[in-house]
Amino acid sequence: MKRQISRHCWAPVLILGLALAAPCAGQVATGQSAGAPAPAMATVPGMPRVADPNNLYSEQVAGRLSPTVAGDLPRVYVPHVKSNDVYVIDPATFKVVDRFRVGINPQHVVPSWDLKTLWVANNAEGRTDGSLTPIDPKTGKPGPAIPVDDPYNMYFSPDGQSAIVVAEAYKRLDFRDPHTMKLQSSLAAPRCGGINHADFSIDGRFAIFTCEFEGTVVKVDLVERKVLGYLQLIKPGLPTKTVQGFDGRDEVICTTWKGMPQDIRISPDGKLFYVADMMSNGLFVVDGESFRQIDFIPTGVGAHGLYPSRDGRKLYVANRGSNKIHGPPRGKGSVSVIDFATRKVEVTWPLTGGGSPDMGNVTADGKYLWLAGRYDNVVYAVDTTTGEIKSIPVGKEPHGLTVWPQPGRYSLGHTGNMR
Secondary structure: OOOOOOOOOOOOOOOOOOOOOOOOOOOOOOOOOOOOOOOOOOOOOOOOOOOOOOOOOHHHOOOOOOHHHOOOOOEEEEEEOOOOEEEEEEOOOOEEEEEEEOOOOEEEEEEOOOOOOEEEEEOOOOOOOOEEEEEEOOOOEEOOOEEOOOOOEEEEOOOOOOEEEEEHHHOEEEEEOOOOOOEEEEEEOOOOOOEEEEEEOOOOOEEEEEEOOOOEEEEEEOOOOEEEEEEEOOOOOOOEEEEEOOOOOEEEEEOOOOOOEEEEEEOOOOOEEEEEEOOOOEEEEEEOOOOEEEEEEEOOOOEEEEEEOOOOOEEEEEEOOOOOOOOOOOOEOEEEEEEOOOOEEEEEEEOOOOEOEEEEEEOOOOOEEEEEEOOOOEEEEEEOOOOOEEEEEOOOOEOEOEEEOOOOOOEOEOOOOEO
């Protein structure tokens, strides 16, 4: 006989037996721990040591630039999905200083693990001629593209031995040589439609990827390179029921709602993962080890991109202003600021006149958050002290821009997940 589960329990779904249910409303787990510095942390072999186990963002604070990036041009690189090019902006003058063609449908500009290359991920939607275009950050100029299947996004294993190409259309992760992009192995995630964004555990053992078209996230063992389980994200108060999952175990699902998770970021202490959901207009909070949903934080319409502040205390949330994949211009766009310690929104800055803030990152000094205005053909430079927003016209449908250089010892990919 199946166990009884409240139809308004917002805790969810996990299969493969990692967890069967999360707390119901009112049973919210505690936040980050405080106290004495933790002892040295064991990590996967080859991964740089965790400098501060209480703050995995300790090495990406303002001014802590790696010697590797000495001499790199301070630039903002903006890929345009529809015009198949990259604009280059000087962040000191807020002016476009260069532009060049790349492959078909460039989605993100991704700093390499060793900080020596910026890769433009051209996924060529609906075609078979995807590619990765390297940019030399010391000159700002592109090199010859490398053919790669459907590179919607790209990450790097914490030990730097593999690039992880997110082949969204194939529901697959392709592990490749991080320099030549020669295929090493592939991992299928058949229940992760729209696999796109990820973040990594503090010790490098696992990653959690978002599944945009399933309303779920998937946990991946990076050591064994296997799927550990899937978790449906459920907005508080919605009805649920228990069904039998594909592996024969009980699975809690929502009967009336399916979210659309986007970006994901880990908390400074490495315990929690924040998942932006553009249909739920907020962030789900997932415990990484137990793989349970423990909280939901409302932010704004179309919660999308997530970026930690340079001191690692705040999380900036780009609310894209629409619940649609192809949203209208001048939507109800805004930027929310969450305090990591309290998991509360401190302030939300609306875009005057509307807008569509999407993906980006924070400048090396922490003073500006740069974001692509996806459906307004602009980029935004948001003052992280006042919330004042500058708007710079660019090409057609800007997406995953990166700001470079950024502080940190190495990059885990996307637009600069620095550690």
